[in-house]
Amino acid sequence: MLKETRKQEIVRVAAKLFKKKGFSAVTMRDLAKEMGIKAASLYNHIDSKQAILQEIVIAIAEDFTTGMQSIIASDCSSLEKLEQIIQLHVKIAIENTDGLSALNSDWMHLESKLEYYLKLRQDYESNFRHIIETGIASKEIRTVNPDVLMFSMLSTLRTLYLWIPKKGNVNPKELSASLAQILIKGINI
Amino acid sequence: MLKETRKQEIVRVAAKLFKKKGFSAVTMRDLAKEMGIKAASLYNHIDSKQAILQEIVIAIAEDFTTGMQSIIASDCSSLEKLEQIIQLHVKIAIENTDGLSALNSDWMHLESKLEYYLKLRQDYESNFRHIIETGIASKEIRTVNPDVLMFSMLSTLRTLYLWIPKKGNVNPKELSASLAQILIKGINI
DNA sequence: TTTATAAACTAACAATTGTTAGTTAGAGTT
DNA sequence: AACTCTAACTAACAATTGTTAGTTTATAAA
Numbered sequence: 001m002l003k004e005t006r007k008q009e010i011v012r013v014a015a016k017l018f019k020k021k022g023f024s025a026v027t028m029r030d031l032a033k034e035m036g037i038k039a040a041s042l043y044n045h046i047d048s049k050q051a052i053l054q055e056i057v058i059a060i061a062e063d064f065t066t067g068m069q070s071i072i073a074s075d076c077s078s079l080e081k082l083e084q085i086i087q088l089h090v091k092i093a094i095e096n097t098d099g100l101s102a103l104n105s106d107w108m109h110l111e112s113k114l115e116y117y118l119k120l121r122q123d124y125e126s127n128f129r130h131i132i133e134t135g136i137a138s139k140e141i142r143t144v145n146p147d148v149l150m151f152s153m154l155s156t157l158r159t160l161y162l163w164i165p166k167k168g169n170v171n172p173k174e175l176s177a178s179l180a181q182i183l184i185k186g187i188n189i
Numbered sequence: 190m191l192k193e194t195r196k197q198e199i200v201r202v203a204a205k206l207f208k209k210k211g212f213s214a215v216t217m218r219d220l221a222k223e224m225g226i227k228a229a230s231l232y233n234h235i236d237s238k239q240a241i242l243q244e245i246v247i248a249i250a251e252d253f254t255t256g257m258q259s260i261i262a263s264d265c266s267s268l269e270k271l272e273q274i275i276q277l278h279v280k281i282a283i284e285n286t287d288g289l290s291a292l293n294s295d296w297m298h299l300e301s302k303l304e305y306y307l308k309l310r311q312d313y314e315s316n317f318r319h320i321i322e323t324g325i326a327s328k329e330i331r332t333v334n335p336d337v338l339m340f341s342m343l344s345t346l347r348t349l350y351l352w353i354p355k356k357g358n359v360n361p362k363e364l365s366a367s368l369a370q371i372l373i374k375g376i377n378i
Numbered sequence: 379t380t381t382a383t384a385a386a387c388t389a390a391c392a393a394t395t396g397t398t399a400g401t402t403a404g405a406g407t408t
Numbered sequence: 409a410a411c412t413c414t415a416a417c418t419a420a421c422a423a424t425t426g427t428t429a430g431t432t433t434a435t436a437a438a
Contacts, residue, residue, distance in 0.1 A: 006415080021297060024213035028396060040397080041416050049396065105294050108210060142374075148367045151352045152345045159344035178337045185331075195385080217426060229427080230386050238426065 007045040010035060012098070014052045019101035023053055023109050053106060054113045056099045061120045063092055068127050078135025082153070083180050085128065089157035090176045093164055100161035125150065153183050196234040199224060201287070203241045208290035212242055212298050242295060243302045245288045250309045252281055257316050267324030271342070272369050274317065278346035279365045282353055289350035317343065342372050 004012070013034050017026045028049055032039040046052055067088040071081050093100055110117050129150050135141035141149075156179070164170050193201070202223050206215045217238055221228040235241055256277040260270050282289060299306050318339050324330035330338075345368065353359050 022211055022213055022294070024211055025298065027394080029394090037415085038417065040399095040418080043397070044415055105211070109214065144371055145367050148364075149371055151348075152368065152371050155345040155348035156341045159340075159348065163340045163344075175337075178334050179341065182333055182338055182341050216424080218424090226385085227387065229388080229429095232427070233385050 010042060010045055011052055011055050015056050015096075015098035015102055018053070018056070018106060019098045023102060023106035050109075050111055053102060054110055057103045057107055057110060057117060058113055060092065060096055060099050060103050061117055063096075064088070064124055065120050067092070068124055072127055072131070078131050078138065078140045079184060081131045082135070082184055083176075085131075085153075086157065086179050086183065087172070087176045089160055090172050090179070093157075093160035094170055094172055097161045097165055100158075104158055104161070125154070128154065156183060199231060199234055200241055200244050204245050204285075204287035204291055207242070207245070207295060208287045212291060212295035239298075239300055242291060243299055246292045246296055246299060246306060247302055249281065249285055249288050249292050250306055252285075253277070253313055254309050256281070257313055261316050261320070267320050267327065267329045268373060270320045271324070271373055272365070274320075274342075275346065275368050275372065276361070276365045278349055279361050279368070282346075282349035283359055283361055286350045286354055289347075293347055293350070314339065314343070345372060 010031070014026070014031050017030055017034060020026075028039040028042055032042055035042070068085070071084045071088065074081070074084070076084065107117055108114070129146055132141065132146045132149055136143055136146065164175075199220070203215070203220050206219060206223060209215075217228040217231060221231055224231070257274070260273045260277065263270070263273070265273065296306055297303070318335055321330065321335045321338055325332055325335065353364075
């Protein structure tokens with residue numbers, strides 16, 4: 001990416017505002033003011049407020065899907081796959097802190113893209129659960145309730161975007177390792 | 190509690206709507222329709238939309254504060270205290286699934302009660318962190334980054350309200366035990 | 379029966395919302 | 409110089425927002 005287009009800039013700034021107040025509480029005039037222009041001028045670059053949200057959320061959701069597909073395609077052990085999932089979340093959380101807020105809190109306002117988003121999320125969780133179940137079956141992972149384990153891991157990973165900004169300059173490898181120790185050490189035999 | 194007052198009913202229904210669409214996206218007319226009355230009639234019982242949110246969030250935040258104070262006052266081990274924290278979150282999450290959504294997602298719209306809420310949250314996290322640090326110092330808890338551990342546990346516990354409704358009839362003891370195993374087994378020596 | 383209270387109603391308000399139409403200023407191209 | 413394109417602008421729109429004022433209705437107390 002050589003230079004950010006005006007549209008990309010708007011989407012990026014919108015994500016920042018959405019994180020602070022939520023999608024519904026941010027007005028096009030808020031966004032315009034933050035961009036230093038008038039609200040009407042935004043429409044030279046974007047179709048609607050909705051479209052901004054969709055652009056933000058769907059892009060990230062597809063990143064997760066792509067990442068997960070490459071993980072399940074690899075021939076690693078289940079524990080190694082869980083570690084890769086952690087790394088995937090850390091990477092995306094660092095790269096897209098603001099956007100993840102919209103994905104986590106404002107997805108219900110996606111309207112025409114809602115169904116597609118829910119499909120991506122459901123598939124992601126299915127893959128995640130399958131990795132855990134395989135790990136339990138192969139005695140790599142202690143016998144636990146797969147749903148509770150997935151819920152616990154996903155809660156932590158999905159909330160990373162809230163904590164990362166509080167630290168300055170997070171090292172992805174280091175954070176992934178800390179998380180892997182805490183999330184995985186307790187479950188392997 | 191013998192009988193729910195009309196005001197309590199409004200607050201309860203509001204919390205349910207806030208969970209579905211977020212505070213900002215719910216209008217007083219939405220709320221009134223759900224109550225089967227007109228929007229103006231709501232104001233016979235409540236002062237403002239803001240006040241509803243404050244009522245919801247502050248009550249829960251104070252529940253957490255009270256619970257934490259009784260935990261730190263007890264003379265249990267650090268690991269036992271962590272277990273009690275898990276039980277506290279499970280209990281509140283089961284009793285107040287809808288309200289927790291507002292607390293987690295809409296606290297930034299608290300306005301006049303915002304400062305107070307942030308103080309409660311900050312104190313809660315301080316107490317939590319202190320329990321972890323004490324546990325590490327006393328060799329009860331493996332040497333980990335206290336902040337990462339607290340973040341991980343709190344992320345899971347704070348997100349319980351999203352998962353509990355998906356299961357039917359959750360048993361608090363059972364869920365607490367599953368969580369304790371997953372969250373704590375991995376960190377004790 | 380009269381009176382008081384609770385809780386609903388209708389009607390309206392000023393402000394704010396997302397968005398559109400039409401216009402203008404400037405930069406590069408022909 | 410004339411033209412095109414981009415990206416800003418002003419002005420306005422219809423709809424929706426939280427909220428208020430004043431009124432009506434039903435229930436219970438006096």
